[in-house]
Amino acid sequence: MVMPSARRHTARATWVPAERRWLGLDRRSLLPALVVFVIAIVLRGVVPLIDQAVAGHDVVQAGERLNLNGGLTISAPVGWQLIDGILVGANTVVPGAGSPSATLTQDGVSAQAQVAPFTGDANALLDQINRNDSRSHDRPGYTVDDSRGAVSAAGGIVGVVEDYTTTSGEGIIAAYALPDGRGLVIQVAGAGNQLSAHTGQIGAMLRSVSLEARP
Amino acid sequence: MTVPRTSAEAARSSRAAALEASGWGAPFRLLQPRNLCFWVYALGVVGGIWKMAQYYGAGAAAYGVGLGTGVLAFAIYTVPWLVLLAYHNRYTRQPGSLLLAAFAWGAAAATFWIALPANGAFLSLYGKAFGPAWVNDWGAGLTAPINEEIGKGLGLILLLGLARRLVRSPFDGLIIGAYIGLGFQISEDVLYAFNNTAMNFGADQAGSAWQIVSIRSASGLFGHVLFSAVFCSGVMWLLGRGERTRRLRGLLLMLAAMIAHGAWDDLSALGYRLAGNVGVVLLWFLVLPIADLLLLWLAFRLAVPQEQAWLRAILAPETETGLLTEAEVTAAAGGWRTRRHYRKAQHGHREKQRAKHLLTAANDLAEQLAEAGGHDTGDVEHARAEISRLRGVLT
8 A cells, every 4th residue: 555645744843752752751851950950959948958957056145135226135045046136246247236136046935026116005016916916827826815914124114015825835925115116026935834944034034125225 | 066146045044044043933832741841840930839828828917908018019110120121122032921931930939939948048057157147247148149049040941941942042041031030029029018017017017018119119220130131141151052152251140140139138238348338328329230230231232242133134135125224124133222323314303203113113024024934924024015104104
């Protein structure tokens, strides 16, 4: 039998010829795709794993205070790891520079301090934080225990403090309205037994808030 | 024995070679199941969107006003950028679908899938090695340029694998890089608006977001769009996609983009170290903007001649039939100065207008020729007829 002659064949740009396939994939695409995949995995997977495996955050020493900018400082609990934040007297390029936020951890307990402009009083600030946290998916089952109390800090600064619970643990929130128009919030979170083991240090930190007058 | 050719044949041969070399007119299809680059691209973008949903989902109910304000404001901010980049996407123009894919990689994959986890880990490692104060001064500038420029550049590599015929020159890298950078920049801007809202306790959310909108809108002029454009043109030189292989040039452009990025991120410490508060102001308002624009100008000047030569070769055969003059082809394939010079050389307002329309029509013809693979289709004939019409109507 004689087959009819085939029409002139033109290669299609989107067609992968059979001889150029490996497991059904275009061989030419393997190298660039694998290079990208490996680099991406190194950056987003391997480097974070290395970070988790490496210890060595600075440990707070006796007498060290966190510089939260504008003369605002708090005493950091001794022995806790400083994850983020700048200590008073740290060797910064701009002398005396601080940071509006700080994070400390110890034995599964974490403490975060945040400073930002706020025009209301301490109660309004704490109400605002409670509203945020009760809507946040990061804190499922967020419930405050209605035991709001005052915390007296240095220089006449008075904050308010409240305990809360979530489905995964519990914590303490303290809010301060500063005379310079800023608000300070300190949130401490951890499992119940871990928190209670550090009650003294946490209380001392909340009472250590100090605002130096700046010229 | 060589066969003597007429100049018309030689011009048509040059046109075919230019169309083949530039790949202009080749279709782009993102969905290519047999291409592994497609699957890695999909993994990155879907992974980025998933991470984005997790990030915003946790706090959207609490900080929704700030997030919404950021999204709306930066969506509007994107429009003039798109107009600017569309103007520069000329010569052998890249298709919109490819540029949309580039934008999506920058907005989702490079930002949330790569940079966010990598930056956090880098900063943490730096903190352990050098302390938090050092990180505060220098950490950002030695983190973001590495993770973010590489993350964005990976998108170009994938698009190279997905559009081999289309992505052919350092100028293609510059344009695609700019779109990846725009996606990254807008995504990062929204992220900053959201974060600032949260850091300000969720009080005055619109004000917190607007604070970021005003700062980032201005600083964005010398941001990711510029860095990525330069970096990705360097990637193309490095990969030997220029007229000649210029790997050192490619490496230097990539390095320069990373240094420019790092200088902005460490602006305060760098400026203060150099000359105190005056140094910060000088870097911010003078040195870095000028240096960045010079860098972009250099990357552009190095990349554009190849594109202009292709466009000239595509239009050149039209001079044989008298449809276009040599001067018109040169102007249509030139930069804005060349085009302006050609227009200004005409006498009278009507002639200047005619010159402007003719150049546009010449570029239309080049596009139709590219779409038709250099053949004389109905659309090509129509584009030619438009040029003739413009001459007839306006003379």
